[in-house]
Amino acid sequence: MAEPNQAVEVCCPTCGxxxxxxxxxxxxxxxxxxRRPMVLRELLREGKSY
Ligand SMILES: [Zn+2]
Structure with missing residues (x-):
């Protein structure tokens, strides 16, 4: 199955x-x-599968 787009929260390690x-x-x-690359902070899942 094709995965739908996954919402993720990213944050800046410098300013938050x-x-x-x-x-x-x-x-x-x-x-x-x-102007720094943001880092992945959290996956936001609609359904809780675990
Ligand atoms: Zn920043």
Whole structure:
């Protein structure tokens, strides 16, 4: 089965800014303030499968 886009929360390791992106449709963004790559913080699942 094809995986639907997965909502993930990413955060900036420098300033702590968080954004929600959908992978794999969207790339992990860089922080607009610090211009550093943001890191994946949490997967946001609609259904709890575990
Ligand atoms: Zn930042």
């Amino acid at each position: 800014r968080t954004e929600i992106v959908y992978i794999p449709k969207e790339p992990i963004p860089a922080c607009p303030d610090c």
